[in-house]
Amino acid sequence: MEYQVIIPAAGQGKRMGANRNKLLLEVDGRPIIVHTLKVFEQDENCRGILLAIHPDDHLVLLELFDQYNIRKVTAMVEGGKERQQSVYYALKQALPNGVVLVHDGARPFIQQNTINELVSVAKETGAAIAAVPVKDTIKTVKQGLVDKTIERSSLWSVQTPQAFRHSLLMEAYEQAESSAFLGTDDASLVEEMGKKIQVVEADYDNIKLTTKEDLIFAEAIIRKRKEQ
Ligand code: CTP
Ligand code: MG
Incomplete structure (x- = not known):
């Protein structure tokens, strides 16, 4: 199912x-953003990547696309002060149909089966997010x-991707x-509209690389996957 x-x-x-x-920091010899982009580059159902960036990184990113054969980036927009603004600016460049995923550049370990499930549930119901107990x-x-x-038992740690029908996500962002509402994730904007959000159980290793220790976890996750 395309998205x-x-x-x-x-x-x-x-x-x-x-x-x-x-x-732009490297894990396993490649910048983190390259790991993340490659997941979607390699997924035949992904019809385009909309990237929000800082202008300082523009040229470096173009070189990385060349070096790592990344061809699906259909738009690069300048991000905003808050993540929410960055996502909104990119959303405005998306094709106005189908399912749109929002996925942090800082989560390079997202797995294909989670993406597939999110897309299919969002297509069916309008909104689905990845989370773990x-x-x-x-x-x-x-x-x-x-x-x-x-x-x-009622607490879940919420991750990305978060998947939505385009029309629903656009309405939520508008x-x-x-109303000058600033949410902590994309789903919270949709929640504000009183819509139901489905939860898809994802993996504990879909971590967001946030602090220095996370780079050690990242290398360990890659090592584990190479051994499998
Ligand atoms: N992000 C963005 N625009 C912003 C802030 C964040 O596009 N104004 C992106 C980050 O690049 C990252 C994702 O949103 O891929 C999740 O944000 P976070 O992990 O908080 O990254 P940073 O904001 O870069 O880190 P920090 O909060 O530590 O400064
Ligand atoms: Mg941040």
Whole structure:
């Protein structure tokens, strides 16, 4: 089932502390963003990649597309201050039909079976997100004191991709803009409209590379996959 994917890649990677866009750091000898792009490049159902970038990275990215034979990037837009703006600018360049995925450039380990399932559920129902059950016990804390313990069985850690019918996602982003709503993920904008979002159980190794330790996890995930 065909889809387009928006990849926000315009962040500054502040928590990684590399003084540059973390997506250009290498794991297993390739920039993180190349790993992410390759997943979609190799998926025959992906009909186009819309990338939100920082203008400073533009030339480097064009060189990487050449070097790694990445041909499906149909639009490169300048990102905004917030991830939500970056996604919105890219969404405006998407073909106005079918299913659109939004996937963080910083999650290079997304697996094909999760993508397939998200696309198919979003096509059927309008909206689907990747998530995993929370492993830790989660408590709310106020002024250094435990407030309460939240029932773990209802807690899920939400990832990307998040998949939507184009029309629904566009409406959600337009509404968020007109009401100045800033969500923490794409689905939260759709939730604001009172729409149901399906949850697709994904993998624990679909991590977002955020801090330095995550680079060690990333190398380990790649090693494990090479052994399989
Ligand atoms: N992103 C974006 N535009 C922004 C902020 C983030 O396109 N204004 C992208 C990032 O490039 C990343 C994804 O959104 O692929 C998830 O964001 P995050 O992991 O928070 O990356 P950064 O914002 O770059 O990192 P930090 O928050 O540590 O600065
Ligand atoms: Mg960020």
